[in-house]
Amino acid sequence: xxxxxxxxxYRRLLERKWEEVRQRLSTTRAAEMVQRPxxxxxxxxxCQKSLQEWLFLNENRLEVALLREIRAALERLDGGVYxxxxxxxxxxxxxxxDALPWAAFCVPCQERLAAASARS
Numbered sequence: 001x002x003x004x005x006x007x008x009x010y011r012r013l014l015e016r017k018w019e020e021v022r023q024r025l026s027t028t029r030a031a032e033m034v035q036r037p038x039x040x041x042x043x044x045x046x047c048q049k050s051l052q053e054w055l056f057l058n059e060n061r062l063e064v065a066l067l068r069e070i071r072a073a074l075e076r077l078d079g080g081v082y083x084x085x086x087x088x089x090x091x092x093x094x095x096x097x098d099a100l101p102w103a104a105f106c107v108p109c110q111e112r113l114a115a116a117s118a119r120s
Contacts, residue, residue, distance in 0.1 A: 006094075007077060007082060007083075010073075010077065010082065010083075010097060010101045011074070011077055013101045014070050014073055014074050014077070014101050014102060015074070017066075017070055017101070017102070018067065018070045018071070018074075021063050021066055021067055021070070022067065024063055025060060025063050025064070025067075066102070069102040069104070070102045072102070072104065073101060073102040073103075073104070076104075083097060085104070085105050085106040085109050086104045086105055086109075087105050087106070087109035087112075087113070088106065088108075088109050090106055091106075092105070092106045093106065093107065
């Protein structure tokens with residue numbers, strides 16, 4: 001399979017994932033999460049509601065970060081540097097791109113970055 005054909009496949013995967021994640025961030029879902037309760041709430045109800053809101057906001061934060069990664073991958077495709085590690089400049093293994101089409105780093109560099117992040 002030629003590189004151009006493979007990159008077109010990655011573009012379609014990235015665009016589908018972009019739309020999927022964007023739909024999960026819908027304002028309708030957010031409105032449902034923050035609507036006022038219909039009746040009086042006791043302490044347990046408030047705790048449950050607070051936990052649900054926290055989980056929702058945290059999930060949204062992760063989804064927004066994923067959208068940024070997908071957008072950056074699409075920009076790398078447009079710029080002709082897709083599939084090249086942003087750290088070391090070496091090609092990213094095809095199996096990694098198949099699993100994570102938005103990957104910006106090869107496995108060794110990603111592991112080093114994760115270890116450095118865990119230490120700090």
